[in-house]
Amino acid sequence: MPAERKGGVTISQVAEAAGVARSSVSRAYTKPHMLSPETVDHIKAVAKRLGYVPNHTARALSTGRNGNIALIVPDVANPFFPPLIRAAQAEAERSDLCVFLGNSEEDAEKEDKLLGRLSSQVEGVVLASPRLSDERILAHASRKPMVLINRNVEGIPRVLIDSGTGVxxxxxxxAELGHKRIVYVSGPSASWSNKQRRAAARKTATALGLELSVISASVPSFEAGLQAVPSILSRKATAAIAFDDVMAQGILAGLAARGVxxxxxxxxxxxxxxxxxLMVPVLTTVSGQSAEAGKVSVSLLMQLLQSDALGDACYMLETHLIARSTTSAAP
Amino acid sequence: MPAERKGGVTISQVAEAAGVARSSVSRAYTKPHMLSPETVDHIKAVAKRLGYVPNHTARALSTGRNGNIALIVPDVANPFFPPLIRAAQAEAERSDLCVFLGNSEEDAEKEDKLLGRLSSQVEGVVLASPRLSDERILAHASRKPMVLINRNVEGIPRVLIDSGTGVxxxxxxxAELGHKRIVYVSGPSASWSNKQRRAAARKTATALGLELSVISASVPSFEAGLQAVPSILSRKATAAIAFDDVMAQGILAGLAARGVxxxxxxxxxxxxxxxxxLMVPVLTTVSGQSAEAGKVSVSLLMQLLQSDALGDACYMLETHLIARSTTSAAP
DNA sequence: CTATTATGTGCAACCGGTTGCATGTCAACG
DNA sequence: CGTTGACATGCAACCGGTTGCACATAATAG
Known part of the structure; x- marks a missing residue:
């Protein structure tokens, strides 16, 4: 049922119309240097007149390359990801690749399913902030080239945003502002970033003699931040570090609602x-690098696709504090 | 070069191992009712043992159906779209379709390019808030089944969010709060939604005897909202209706910065x-329906794929005002 | 107990390209 | 002037499935 809506011009039709072999038409597009310039011109002219468009699927079948990669993120709606997505797409486009976007909704099982469904249609996968277990990740990585973002699994190429230093x-x-009791409002426990941030906060707090307590949330959402507020206030803390900006925003809203x-x-x-x-007051935060991560991960994936083995690549991105208007001297 | 990383088990290998014809293996998956139950079981067992996975590309080539659709949005980072994307994906998954996400960055030309690149790999396209000209849209729609969101082009199935009523x-x-001079802060001029909102604001304002002026911005961003503030204030208005929440947020930030x-x-x-x-104070706004739009558009597209002609479907979604805390009596 | 109809499988062509190899042409070389 | 390549093109097999049709066997009807 080769409907194809309209057109459906094939290489054979072009070949016949141009009076050449099918292979020549093919080569006119993929290996023009093998043909005489005149032939190429002629074929392309005929093809254009007929409205020929090479069939991606057929090409993929014979070459084994489909020109697609997958990008799986836990939550498109989380503002951390759009810049990453955009950068990844831009980088992919440079190599003429299209990207499938998957959304795992912060759910490991869904992530697993997505990987299964998508991996048969792509050449490689970028897995951002996976919630999956190391074993499953390794299993998938063994069948498809894969690059990880913000997850440290040895043997799989990965780009890590080192938010530890920033935190x-x-x-x-x-501490310098005089705060003595602070809270770290935690994100997803399966998240590498979260572990790293919590560890950095704890270590530094201990070193500086601050009291640090941790409040847990499973999903990093505005809601979660909002709901953490009573718990934060009950701890008599004077400052909070949130897992991410979205939670921080929730916390700010909760504080405002309580007149703090x-x-x-x-x-x-x-x-x-x-x-x-993007808010008032502008938020003191730790720099993100999400766009850079998206870009680097795709370019890493492309290297992986070409040279196959790329070993134990681990690309680390630095972060630092951006002091704005939501921090000041302890009351 | 049928590398395929690992495995690479084909239907032929399964057929041989199971002692049946290739066609039977194929049918065991696609048309089990044509085979005896025992044969199906046997084949599947052998297939499983060998680790056979049907090749999506090959299937697509012979059937002409690849099980993919494209969703093109102007800006993933705009919070209007993630719910739409998520809903579209969920709906697509119900029919076992994967979705390519394209990002036109609010740019008509880029949108055109994306359509060209993606359309050869998908069965149909959902085009959300297109910035393209009617002609180009029609051209693309003539080659690929297409559903539009928030764009009213006759002859192409579309889902429209009627924000006019809400505005x-x-x-x-x-008016009821006593405002006399108000401003509409416009979004992309090529946007159907924007035209509709502006028209509704103008019409209602006129009817109620309000003075309405319009300020233009090309891209609906926080920045654009922020930059509109001086202009808004210089018009001596006491209220503003923004094209979208993101711009409203920018406006709020700008006002706060000026002590208003x-x-x-x-x-x-x-x-x-x-x-x-998601902000403080919580924003008075017009309800969105973006998730619903995503869902409906995909289901419309699926109907289109099956019944081919679906005529001039036009699905209208209602909106209404959600009064929260950023509006009150005129000063 | 033969004639007829279901039912289950196999054969082979096809989807639309790609590619290794063979062939033919023509120019440069010894 | 015969040989050797380099170059341009064609042939045909292949990628991994799907599917119309033929065929054999079994079930049903007459």
Whole structure:
């Protein structure tokens, strides 16, 4: 049923119309240097007149390359990801690749299913902030070239955003402002970033003699931040570091609702710089690098596709504190 | 070069191992009712043992159906779209379709290019908030089944979010609060939604005797909202209706920066309810329906793929005002 | 107990390209 | 002037499935 809506011009039709072999038409597009320039011109002219468009699928079947890659993120709606997506797409386009976007909704099982469904249609996968277990990741990586973002699995090429340094800076920043009791509002426990941030906050707090307590949330959402507020206030803390900007925003809303003014009565720090500048007061946060991560991961994947083995590549991106208006001296 | 990384088990290998014809293996998956139950079981067992996975590309070549659709949006980072994307994906998955996401970056030319690149790999396209000219849209629609979101081109199935009613309500709301001079902060001029909203605001304002002026911005961003503020204030208006929530947020930030307090000194209304509840003060806005639009558009596309002609379907979604905390009586 | 109809499988052509190899042509070379 | 390549093109097999049709066997009807 080769309907193809309209047109459906094939290589054979072009070949016949041009009076050449099918292979020549094929080569006119893929290996023009093998043909005489005149032949190429002639074929292309005829093809154009007929409205010929090479069939991607057929090409993929014989070459084994389909020119597609998959990008799987936990949540498109989280402002951390759009810049990453955009950068990944831009980088993919440079190599003439299309990208399938998958959305795991922060759910490991869904992520697993997505990988299964998509991997048969792509040449490689970029897995951003996976919630999956190491075993499953390794299993998938063994069948398809894969690059990880923000997940440290040895043997799989990965790009890591080292938010540890930024969070440490943030903690120090709060200490310098005179805060004594601070809270870290945690994100998804399966998230590498979260572990890293929490660890950095704890280590630095201990070193500087701050009291740090941790509040857990499973999903990094505005809601989760909002709901963490009572718990934060009950701990008598004067500052909070949130897993990400979205949660920070939730926390700010919750504080405002309770009449706690920021930064006068309470200081808040976000992470990722995803919305920092898009709110009032502008948010003190840790720089994000999500776009860079998207770009690098795709280019890494492309290397992987070409040279096959790329070993244990691990690309680390630095972060630092961006002090804006939601932090000030402890009350 | 049939590398395929690992495995690479084909239907032929399964057939041989199971002692049946290739066609039987094929049918075991696609038309099991044509085979005896025992044969099906046997084949599947052998296939499983060998690790056989049907090759999507090959199937697509012979059937002409690849099980993919494309979704093109102007800006993933705009909070209006993630819910739409998610809903579209969920709906697509119900029919076992994968979705390519394209990002036109609010640029008509890029949108055109994307359509060209993607359309050869998908069965149909959902084009959300296109910036392209009617002619180009029609041209693409003639080669590929297509559904439009928020663009009214006759002859192409479309789902329209009728924000006109909601904006009219918003205008009336402001009038009732005693505002006399209001501003509509416009979005992309090529956007159907924008035209509709502007028209509704203008019409209602005129009917109620309000003075309405329009300020233009080409891209609906936080930045654009921010930059519109001086212009808004210079017009001596006491309220603004923004093209969308993101711009409204920018306007709020700009007002705050100038010490204008909302809603005491100035009222702001957004559109789409994309961030309304995610900020302080919570934003008065017009309900969005973006998720519904995503869902409906995909199901419409699927109908289109099956029954081919679906005529001049036009699915209209209603909106209404959601009064929250950024509007109050005129100062 | 033969004639007829279901039912289950196999054969082979096809989807639309790609590619290794063979062939033919013509110019440069010894 | 015969040989050797380099170059341009054609032939045909292949990628991995799907599907119309033929055929054999079994079930049903007459």
């Amino acid at each position: 440490a800076e943030a903690t120090r920043h709060l 003014s920021v930064p006068a009565d309470f200081s808040v720090v976000g992470c990722d710089d995803a919305l920092g500048a | 009219a309500e918003a205008t009336r709301h402001l 307090s909302v809603p005491a000194d100035f009222s702001v209304v957004g559109c789409d309810d994309a961030l309304g509840a």
